[in-house]
Amino acid sequence: MPKNDPQPDRRLLQLCLAGIAAITLWRIALLPFSTAELFVDEAQYWFWGQELDWGYYSKPPLIGWLLRLSTTIGTDSPFWIHVPLAIIHAGTALLVMATGRQLLGARVGSLAGLAFATLPGVALASLLVSTDTPMLFFFALALLAFVKLGKKPSTAWAVAMGAAIGLGLMSKYAMIYFPxxxxxxxxxxxxxxxSWRDAGIAAVVALIVISPNIWWNLSNDLTTLQHTADNADYRGLQLEFGKLLEFWGGQFAVSGPVLFAAFLVALRTASRRPETAFLALMALPTLVIVSVQAVLSGANANWAAAGHIAAVLLGMSLLVRFPAWLKASFAVNGVLCIALPVLVIFADSLRIGSGNLLMDRYIGMRAVSERAATIAEREGLDTLVSENRAILADFFYTLKGSDLALYSEPPEGFPKHHYAQSHPLPREGGEVLYISKKAKPPARCAEAEPIETWEATEGFFVGTLGAFRLPRSCWFDE
Incomplete structure (x- = not known):
């Protein structure tokens, strides 16, 4: 390990810590001014927090628990739903810094921590509710524990690694890439x-932590695991290399073009040092596995997020030797890091030319829920129903505290989403107000005419929506 002059290293550490703090405060300070509404997944994760459980339809439970804690401390406003994500990313940056200082020296480690805090993917994820955020924190903690255990056996670090793996799996199953x-x-x-002893302790602790979710899955027809498998979407052998290129392009967007390019270049000589070989092996399995998924049926860029912890460290080990490229990396990522929190302030107005809103997926949900509630009140109905997950997600968030009963269309066979699984329309009761995209009635009442239709001209629900006054016999035999 290189010997460093402690004075410059201390100053650099202080500068990087101040940078992480400043970035985090910038993100939090601008959150109250955001005009973005909760996206479908965000509203759903909030709703999970209202119904605490050991598992949910599409994800493990920790994100719901996290939002329950945050909104209990504060309110159900978007600010309190989003604020823990920025704080967690700051914590992950500190763990990356600690791991880098252990493996690669004080200078590389300090800069890697700051680099992680400024990643474009982290800048975006700090403004959203994502299961990747807590998973990455626990991945970074497990990596630090693994490095510590490689230097010296320790019961405490073995327990920490096991707990981190278990809690990471309780956040997102992609944590499996760590073991x-x-x-x-x-x-x-x-x-x-x-040591085998430390590995055994870690395995037992991880199993204990994840066991309630395993039990929940076994008690609920392996719902989450089946949904995860459905997301893989394997339909025979169809090699789509265009999707692979799209996926790898996304990796440059996640870590920034300069830093991710440095990681790829550093792979060429990573085997020369045990520290860099270690980081390469901690990053590559995730990227390779998700690349195979991308070729077979496509993959989102964030599906390989777990690989970027080690990739940042390895990329920074190369960039520190090239000051111009190091500055370029921080300049590019820094601009995006500062700009993205500003963009959400103008989510309801920012557009390219005369086209739709640039952030259209975060606008327009509340208006649909409020219009549906107005129609229900006018019609004297107390029950809203939809089959659309996005509509239902906003119903439960925007109409919380109202007197309306909210339900999903009852499923036929395996439920399509959380609301169909946990909140299907019951047989008992009177007529309901059914809200659908494209003004399409349920299959068993295909001839029904809407009592009202309207056009959403911008935002997430662009197109025609319809409201139907329907008897429950549309789903149940009388």
Whole structure:
């Protein structure tokens, strides 16, 4: 490990810590001015927090618990729903910094922590509610524990690694990439091998932490696992290399073009040092596995988020040797880091030319819910129903505290979403107000005519929406 002059290293550490704090405060300070509404997933995660459980339809439970804690401390406003994400990313940056200082020296580690805080993907994720955010925190904690255990056996660090793996899995199942990558490191690198005792402790602790979610899945027809498998969407062998290129383009967007390019270049010589070989092996399995998924049926850029913890560290180990490129990386990522929190302030007006809103997916949901409530009141109905997950997600958020009963269209077969699983329309009761996109009635009442239709001209629900006054016999035999 290189020897560093402690004075400059201390100043750099202080500067990087101040940078992480300033970035985090910038993100939090601008949140109250955001005009963006809750996206479908965000509203759903908030709703999970209202009904605490050990698991949910599409994800493990920790994101719901997190939002329940935050909104209990504050309110159900978008600010309190979003604020913990920025704080968690700051914590992840500090863990990345600590790991880098252990592996690569004080200078590289400090800069890597600041670099993580400024990643375009982190800047965007700090403004959204994503299960990646807590998962990445626990991935970084598990990585730090793994590095510590490689240096010296420790019961405390073994427990920490196991708890981090378990809590990461309780955040998002993509945390499974950590034990896969760690096992590969231990197999190929003697320096990455920890004692069997510590590995056993970590495995037991991880299993204990994740066991309630396993039990929940077994009690609910393996719902979350089945949904995760459905997302993989394998339909025979169809190689789509265009989607692979799209996925890899997304990786440059996540970490920034300069930093991710540095990571790829650093891979060429990573095997020369055990520290860089370790980081390469902690990053590559995730990227390779998701690349295969991309070729077979497509993959979102964030599906490989777990690989970017080690990628940032490895990329920074190269960039510190090229000051001009290091400055370029921070300049590009820094501009995006500052700009993105500003953009959400203008979510309801920012557009390219005369086209739709640039952030259309975050606008227009509330208007649909409020119009549906107005129609229900006019018609003397107390029950709203829809089959659309996005409509239902906003119903439950925007209309919270109202006297309206909110339900999903009852499913036929395996439910399509959380609301169909947990809040299907019951058989008992009177007529309902059914809200649908494209003004389309339920299949069993295909001849029904809407009592009102309207056009959403911009935002998430662009197109025709319809309201139908329907008897429950549309879904149940009388």
């Amino acid at each position: 896969v990558s760690a096992a590969l490191c231990a197999f190929l690198l003697p320096s990455a091998r920890i």
